[in-house]
Amino acid sequence: MKRTNxxxxxxxxxxxxxxxxxxxxxxxxxxxxxxPHKDLSAMVAISMVQTAIATCKTNGFNVSATVVGRNGxxxxxxxxxxxxxxxxxxxxxxxYTARTLRVPxxxxxxxxxxxxxxxxxxxxxxxxxxxxxxxxxxxxxxGGVGVSGAPGGDKDEACSKAAIDKVSDQLK
Numbered sequence: 130m131k132r133t134n135x136x137x138x139x140x141x142x143x144x145x146x147x148x149x150x151x152x153x154x155x156x157x158x159x160x161x162x163x164x165p166h167k168d169l170s171a172m173v174a175i176s177m178v179q180t181a182i183a184t185c186k187t188n189g190f191n192v193s194a195t196v197v198g199r200n201g202x203x204x205x206x207x208x209x210x211x212x213x214x215x216x217x218x219x220x221x222x223x224x225y226t227a228r229t230l231r232v233p234x235x236x237x238x239x240x241x242x243x244x245x246x247x248x249x250x251x252x253x254x255x256x257x258x259x260x261x262x263x264x265x266x267x268x269x270x271x272g273g274v275g276v277s278g279a280p281g282g283d284k285d286e287a288c289s290k291a292a293i294d295k296v297s298d299q300l301k
Contacts, residue, residue, distance in 0.1 A: 167266045169196065173299055174204035174272075177264075177292035181276045182209045184291040185284070192278035192288060195220040196264070197228050199271050201254070209278060216278040223261030223275030223285070225254040231270045235259030235282055260285030264293060266300045 174196040181194035186209070193216035195206040208217045226234040230249065237257040241247045249255055259282025261275035274292050276285040293300075 166199070166269055167271055169198055169204055169264065169272045171204060173296050176296055177274055178205040178207050180295040181274065181288045181292040182207060185209070185276065185279055185288040188284065190279035190284055192276050192285065193217045193220045194274065194276045194288070194292070195224045197221070197224045197273045201225050201228055204272065212278045219256065219258065219277035220260070220275040222254050222256040223258060223277060224273040225275070226256050226273070227261035227263045227275065228270060228273030229255070231263050233259070233263070233286065234261030234275065235286060258282055260289060262286065262289045262293060264300065
């Protein structure tokens with residue numbers, strides 16, 4: 130007798146679960162939408178890296194530059210002539226920070242001054258150094274560009290800005 134009651138309870142629970150699942154599937158399929166967004170092309174990313182390095186070189190600075198995409202992945206990266214080996218990693222971290230936090234990497238410095246226990250500084254690839262800028266199409270952040278090697282983050286950031294300016298017409 131108990132076995133029958135257990136079977137009936139299991140059947141009733143399974144039927145309720147299937148009914149709920151069907152409801153949610155029907156609801157989600159009627160409201161499911163794709164998220165529209167733009168992504169950086171390889172050619173745009175390469176152009177940005179070249180522009181950043183060339184701009185800094187014109188100003189007498191040897192730098193490395195990185196462009197990351199929407200998910201923080203490297204799209205283009207180059208270690209400039211006569212730069213230290215650390216500049217490649219730093220340029221990536223600046224680009225990654227700008228992309229993922231959606232602000233210039235130098236703002237992390239300001240946030241740390243206001244809150245020395247700023248929790249995001251302990252995440253992988255986040256760095257509190259000026260030189261990385263988010264790449265935006267209107268308000269949508271689609272990537273980041275980072276430069277490292279100039280004597281000062283403000284100079285690195287100026288080269289990152291030149292890279293964005295170079296392709297700004299393609300970001301619209």
